Every structure is written in C-alpha cells, then in structure tokens.
Amino acid sequence: MSTKNSAFLSRTATLINLAQQRIQQAPRVVREGRVVRATGLVLEAVGMNLPVGAACQIYTPHAEQTWSDAEVVGFDNGLTYLMPLQPLSNIEPGAKIRVLDTQPEPLLSVLRSGQSSVPDNTPARALPVGHHLLGRVVDGTGQPLDEHGPFVGPVASLHSPPINPLQRPPIDEVLDVGIRAINGLLTVGRGQRMGLFAGSGVGKSVLLGMMARFTQADIVVVGLIGERGREVKEFIDQNLGPKGLKRSVVVAAPADVSPLLRLQAARYATRIAEYFRDSGHHVLLIMDSLTRYAMAQREIALALGEPPATKGYPPSVFNLLPALVERAGNSAVYTNEGSLTAFYTVLTEGDDQQDPIADAARAILDGHVVLSRALADSGHYPAINIEGSVSRVMAQIVPHRQLKQVQQFKHFISLYQRNHDLITVGAYVAGQDLQADEAIRLYPQLQRYLQQDMSEAISYNKAVQDLNLLFAREQQHAQ
Numbered sequence: 486m487s488t489k490n491s492a493f494l495s496r497t498a499t500l501i502n503l504a505q506q507r508i509q510q511a512p513r514v515v516r517e518g519r520v521v522r523a524t525g526l527v528l529e530a531v532g533m534n535l536p537v538g539a540a541c542q543i544y545t546p547h548a549e550q551t552w553s554d555a556e557v558v559g560f561d562n563g564l565t566y567l568m569p570l571q572p573l574s575n576i577e578p579g580a581k582i583r584v585l586d587t588q589p590e591p592l593l594s595v596l597r598s599g600q601s602s603v604p605d606n607t608p609a610r611a612l613p614v615g616h617h618l619l620g621r622v623v624d625g626t627g628q629p630l631d632e633h634g635p636f637v638g639p640v641a642s643l644h645s646p647p648i649n650p651l652q653r654p655p656i657d658e659v660l661d662v663g664i665r666a667i668n669g670l671l672t673v674g675r676g677q678r679m680g681l682f683a684g685s686g687v688g689k690s691v692l693l694g695m696m697a698r699f700t701q702a703d704i705v706v707v708g709l710i711g712e713r714g715r716e717v718k719e720f721i722d723q724n725l726g727p728k729g730l731k732r733s734v735v736v737a738a739p740a741d742v743s744p745l746l747r748l749q750a751a752r753y754a755t756r757i758a759e760y761f762r763d764s765g766h767h768v769l770l771i772m773d774s775l776t777r778y779a780m781a782q783r784e785i786a787l788a789l790g791e792p793p794a795t796k797g798y799p800p801s802v803f804n805l806l807p808a809l810v811e812r813a814g815n816s817a818v819y820t821n822e823g824s825l826t827a828f829y830t831v832l833t834e835g836d837d838q839q840d841p842i843a844d845a846a847r848a849i850l851d852g853h854v855v856l857s858r859a860l861a862d863s864g865h866y867p868a869i870n871i872e873g874s875v876s877r878v879m880a881q882i883v884p885h886r887q888l889k890q891v892q893q894f895k896h897f898i899s900l901y902q903r904n905h906d907l908i909t910v911g912a913y914v915a916g917q918d919l920q921a922d923e924a925i926r927l928y929p930q931l932q933r934y935l936q937q938d939m940s941e942a943i944s945y946n947k948a949v950q951d952l953n954l955l956f957a958r959e960q961q962h963a964q
Contacts, residue, residue: 518565518582526744526788528555528567530582535565540585543567548575552583554626556745559789566789568745570626611640612753614760619704622721622735625750630737643752645759645812654815656851656878660826661945663699664692666869666935669948670891671854671876672883675767675824676815679876680775680846682831683856689830690716691939692856692867693771694724696828697733699942702769704761705733708754711747711777714739744781748805751778755812762816762825769826770813776832779806779842795841806842807849852876865936872899890952898931900924930955 518532520543528543535541535557542552553575559566569576612627617638622630629635656674673679683689697705707725709717717737721730734757738750751772758770772778779802786799794800813827831846831853847853852875860868872895880888901924907913908925915922934951937943943951 517584520567520576520578520580520582521564523573523576526568526573526784527558528569528573528576530565530567531563533565533582533584535560535584541567541582542585543569543576544581544583545571545575545577547577555582558745558785568743568785568788570743570746570749572743611642612756613638614641614757615639618734618757620731620733622717622737623753625736625738625742625746625753627753639760641756641760643749643756645756647811648814648816652816655881656815657882658824659882659945661699661701662696663701663942663944664695664867665937665943665948665951666867666871667854668943668945669887669934669952670871670894671852671869671874672879672887672945673826673852673876674878674882675826677851677876677878678810678813678827678829680829680831680850680853681856682833682843682847682853684833684858687856687858687861687868688866689856690720690724690773693773693828693830694720694726694729695867695939695942696769697725697771698729700769700826701767702826703732703766704758705729705769705771706754706758706761707733707735708751708770708772709735709737709739710751710754710772710774711738711740711781712773714741740777744784747777747781748785751809755809758825758827759812759816762823765822767824767826770828772827772829774830774832775806775810775846776830776842778809798841802842803845806845810846810849851878865932866939867935867937869935871895871935872902887949887952890956893956894931894934894952896920897924897927901928901931927955 518530518541520528520530522529533541537557537559539557541555541557543555545551545553548571550571553569553571555567555569557565558568567582613623613636615638617636621633621636624630627636654676656676658675660673660675660677661668662673667673681689681692693707697707707720709720717735717739721735725733725735734754736750736754736757738747754772755770758768761768779798782802782805783798786801787793787797791799791801810827810829813825815824829846829850831843833840833843855870855873856868857870857873858868860870879891900918900921901908904913904921904925913921913925915925934955
C-alpha cells in the first residue's frame, strides 16, 4: 500500500471517529405529548402515537419528583390514554409527557450473565432481580420500602416470553410445606400452582406465614397485593419472622396505591421468582391475593369504558388471570434443575365458592385449599376444609397406599358431617350403620390430625407416618 493511500485511510478513520463523537454528543430527539384531560383514574394525551403498555413520564414540577411515571393503557381517535403510577393531584393541564420505553422486552442476556451493571439498551422499566433482593422489601417499581439502601445487581423487564407447554417438565417430586394436613392429604409437588380459597378472618395470613417459614424451598417470594398497609409490616414481623425474611423477597403494593401499580407488583413478584427458578433454585411464590389483582384490572378496564360482564368484572380480567398464573410452574428454558411452586390466595366474598374470580381461578390452578369459617370460629387451626380441597397432581407423586388412606380419611369425615345434626340432638342410634359408627369413633383422631400449632413444622414423612398410624389403629380395632 502506498504512503498516499495510508494517509488517506488514516484521515478517513479520524473523520469517522469525530463524526461518531458528535453524534453521541448531539441532543436526542425526544417525542413529547401533553395532557388534555384528566378523568377519574385516566389521563388523556395528544401528540403521541404509542402502543399499549408503553412507559411514559409526566412533568409534575410541584411534586416531590419532577417527572411521574405512567403507562399507556389505551387509545382512541388520536387520543392516548395514560394511567399514572402516582396520584393525579400534582398533574396540571397541558403537562408535558415524554416517552421512556415503547417495547419492553425481557433482558435474557442480563439474566444469563448475571451482570451487576445495567447495559445501555436496558428498557426504562427494567427492575432489579437477583440475590441482592433477599431479605428486602420493595414496592411495585423496584424501589426499597425498607431502610437498607439502594440495589446494585442484575435487572430484567417485567415481561417474559410465554413458556412452551412442551418445555414444561412433569411434576414428579413432593414439596414439603411443613403443614401436616397439606403434606398428608393434599400433597403438593414442586412446580404446582395451588389456590388458597378463604374469606376474611379465617387464618389465611397465618397459614401463608407457616408455609413461608417451613416450606423446603431455597427462596421465597411474597407478593402482598392490594392488602391493607398495616398488614404488610404485620406479615413480615409476625408471620414471616426474621429467619423467614432472610431467604425471602417481599413485594408490597397496598390498597392505597394505584391499580396499575398493584398489577405491576404482581407481575414483578412473578418476575423475581422466574429469575431465581431459571437460575436453578427451588422457589416458592406466595401471592396474596389473586382477587385484588383482578380487582385492580377491573378498576382500569371500567375507567377505560370496557363493559362489565360477570358481577362487574370486564372480560379483560379473565384474560389476565391465566396470563399471570401460567408464568409460574417448572420450565426447562434455561435449566431443568429449578422449580417454581406458587400459592395464590383467592378471596371468597361472603364465603361464596362460586364467586367469578374463585371459579376462574379454580379452573386454571392445579388444585385448591379451602379454608372454612365454621372451623375457624370453633378454634380449629389451620381451618382447612378437607372435603372441599384437592391437589390435582397428588396421584402422580405419592404412593398408592397414601391415596387409599386419603380417600378413607375424607370418607369418614364426610360420613360424620352427614350425621352431625343427628349426633348433636342425640337422635343417632349406634349399630344401624357400621361405617358411620367407625366415623364417629375416629372423628376426634381425624380432627387432631388436621390441627397444628402455628409454631410447629411437620414434615411430609412425619405426616405420612401419622396417617399410617391412624389407620393401623383403625384396622386393629376392626379386627
């Protein structure tokens, strides 16, 4: 190569480098819109053509934060509908809106490499995930609610790709949750998704705290969605405890935050659990409650004018429920060693098991545990209605002998309940039905099996051993 050509190439490279520096230093073109109307929970904006789900910020000079987060929830004839994550009180007419993120995608490269720094192409709504969250309490935006400082670690988008059903490994391993009634009679497998159906004041939080402390899992992720703010600290201090918090991540979005933030908190808790599962850990996800998640979507949908359907719930609610629940469970996308078992609480208003959310949840979950108000009122804890509860994968993971014992257990409980009124008034005559006589004799032992102190952990092996002992005595008495 001649000296003339070398000099030309050198000057060209210098000019290219200078041009790149000027491009990087040049001011970015930022799309902006403005607020034209605020009605209820929704803001109307013009000047933007954005997809549903795009992240924005609204200029609020009189608030603590100059820019407030919002999300696109709909559009109509040139108008873009936004829902802010913070209260509407500081938003002025004509307030500027800037776009942050139009197509948030999961950061698979960040998940796989475990980077501690955020890459340049990180979506605006990427939230912290990883081991640095253990022992911490965060809100739906990934900001700490405790006083232990900011987070430094990997991040990920809220959204994750749906799991190919053919890439889901079968559930073939028992998960010990530390509750005798569940371990022995409603055995749960690793990767199962269970519903906890309960009204108010029947010991739901106590049972969740027991499972969070006693379950044989590496990591516990707790999502407190739409509950009273007082219950957040109460659950952490009394039900979870310091030992349980050390291996847990708590995502809290109380009832006084915006419905959009409640939705985001549920998705964020699921995203954290997915990260740990895909890293090879055994994860327990506890979400309290799935009903509040549905109610948050109902608020948003009704504010946008979506027509109500079943008991005031718009159709979009029943579309979002399976989209959230299907993210839990086992996955072989990254590794076949991790698992994600989920418990979702479902509030049954007036103890109505046919509530539309309860009915929809029952159809998409792998089983349900029903808590009884009558049992709770009688001092029976945990107040599990064993007749109305079922684990759909139990037959695949436990021995046939245990299945037969569970059938006998439920049969005796059912026989006693059918004759309860006669027994109470003294009208039952012994000897007419030998099976009923046996149920009456065994009933105190069956009740003791179902009861457990909240500070006591009973392993799966101990639960099966107690079940074998109970029926061994029954067989000896029959002989």
